[in-house]
Amino acid sequence: MVPIEAVKSREGLAYLGGAALAFLISALLIAGGIERYLTEDALREAVQAYHRDAPDARAKLVELKDARPGDASTRVLLGCFELERAEDADRLGVAERLFEEALGLEPGRTSASVGLAAARLRLAALKAAEGRAREAASVGELIDRSGLDASDPDVVALRAGMEVLRGRPEQALQLLSSPPRTTPSRAGQGAWHWNRAAAAILARDGDALEAALPAYLLRRLPLPAESQNDPNGPPGDAARLLTMAYRVSLADPAARPPTTEALTQRLERAAAAATLRAGGSGLLRGRYLPPGREEAAVQNALGMAQARLERWADAAESFEQASRANPEEPLYMLNMALARRRQAEGIDAATDAKGRTAAFQRAGEAFRRLCESLAGKEGREATRVLAATSGASALLAGGDVRGAIVLYRTHSTGHPNPAEQARDLGALLDHAKDKACVDEYRRAISLNHPETAALERRVRVRSRR
Amino acid sequence: MKVEAVPFYAILVAAVTGGCWFVLRYEFYRFKDPKLRQFCDPEISEGTQRLGRDVMFLRDDALQVGDIVRFRTARTGAETTSRVVAVAGQRVAIVAGRLHIDGVEVKDPWGKRANAADVVPDLFVPEGCVYVLNDMRWSNHSDRLDSRAFGPIPVRSVEYVFSPKDGGG
DSSP states (O other), rough: HHHHTTTTSSHHHHHHOOOOOOOOHHHHHHHHHHHHHHHHHHHHHHHHHHTTTOOTTHHHHHHHHHTTTOOHHHHHHHHHHHHHEEEEEEEEHHHHHHHHHHHHHSOOOOOHHHHHHHHHHHHTTTTTTTHHHHHHHHHHHHHHTTOOOOOHHHHHHHHHHHHHHTTTTTHHHTTTOOSSSSSOOOHHHHHHHHHHHHHHEEEEETTHHHHHHHHHHHHHSHHHHTSSSSTTTTOHHHHHHHHHHHHHIIOOOGGGSSHHHHHHHHHHHHHHHSEEEEETTEOOOTOOOTTTHHHHHHHHHHHHHHEEEEEEEHHHHHHHHHHHTTOHHHHHHHHHHHHHHHHTTOOOTTHHHHHHHHHHHHHHHHHEEEEHHHHTTTTTEEEEEHHHHEEEEHHHHHTHHHHHHHHHHHHHHOOSOOOHHHHHHHHHHHHHTTTHHHHHHHHHHHHHHHHHHHHHHHHHHHHHH | OOGHHHHHHHHHHHHHHHHHHHHHEEEEOOOOSSSOOOETEEETEEEEEEEEEEETTTTTOOTTTTTEEEOTTTTTTTOOEEEEEEETOOOOEEEEEETTTTTEEEOOOOOBBBOOOOOOOOOEOOOOOOEOOEEEEEEEGGGGSSSHHHOEEEEGGGEEEESSSSTOO
């Protein structure tokens, strides 16, 4: 046996000693490597679970944090996890405490400072206006105390967020005017685009939608999932941001582009981003179309831009989709009916009399549906009367006099100007050569209509029929 | 131990070590996707088996353009497969259906059937992420299953990597 032979001589002992030492060192290295592997494995698994949004991601991160009491990075990781998923002050508070713990363990840690500033900014956003500005300013002091690099994209995004919360969107836009020179993290880039979109919306910048699209693309969850926590509650942040961006870009008079071509370009881009489009197996929602009531607002904004460009058929289609997405809001139905009416007016009677008639009838039908939806609703009388008046004139232009009379008679009750109502009804009956028009004209005269003289002449003429 | 046996044992140890390394790093993966034909080269559909590289030891910069990756994020909701077209630090733009990297149009060898009207915002690929696109750019809802729908994906969300060469690995 080699060891027995080796101890018989000094050389053998030396070789044996050397071998034993080498073996011991190797064993220690292997044991250290295995321990490091297992430790790194736990970290690796936790990080992967975090990025894959595994169901046990939080448990793994908490376990990792508890297993490494002196490690700031685990607290930063868990803090980022909580920050991404926080929807209320409680969870934001949890994230804030984790980042504070990380800073307590490692005072100069940049990621902990940035995370803490982000958590406090989001907490500030939940406060009322006065408190919001004050809290945002305190975040600025935190950033200054932390000695963070001012050119760091994450820091620039934070400062822009501060300016937005302080009600200074122009300053925020200036900070975010040029893209970051170094590559930020996904969360950092998301914050950069988000703050830019928010600032553009507040500043009523026509490029708000261009800023909002990448901001949404970098969100953690897709649109429907963001809004699904409470189907009857307020929509998720991303849905609200996108909706406001569409509104500002397309329908806000303050953000109106200088030329028709510019508006057309903006509209085409927005429509491609939002519209339902044909896919391999039927219609697909646009990638940037928020669900529910927000969809209605987006479709309405598209319709407003199309109306501005006098594309009445497209506008009517957009308003109709808005009305389908939110049947409770009569504004969309009113817009649709008005667009149909303008579409009808644009058809030349000399070249297409039938088409013009049919278009007016469609417009009249739209107004009728609106009147029926508003019937009996408090506070909607003025809109109903307007719809009845416009609908009656549309049906009249479409050759349906009787329909116009029925519509107006049924839905003009509660007219703010009874003399006007009587005169209009009289005019409609007159069109139908109905003698009842005389009674209505007389009623208008008794109510001191401004055109009393003309009405009296009509009464005399109609009475002789 | 005889001196002549040393090379034998050395080869044996090397073979065992290499085998362990191979088992730890690689795995035959059978694709479960329905026949979407998202990829053209190599063609991958339901039942295709490829040698995939395990990503446990994957560094952030280990993925290359052309790699096919299998990943899962909160945004995708399920396992999704796509091809890397840009890595961290690169600027990606899709203009009129054509891929541009860092402002230069790329002769994209894999992309088919793009849609010129598709709206995709320009983005820098963030640190620790890659940008993925399906080969069939506009069929079978493929635009819903790559970075056009959910942005760049974190490298750490990748579960398997398949190189563009046939057979993978």
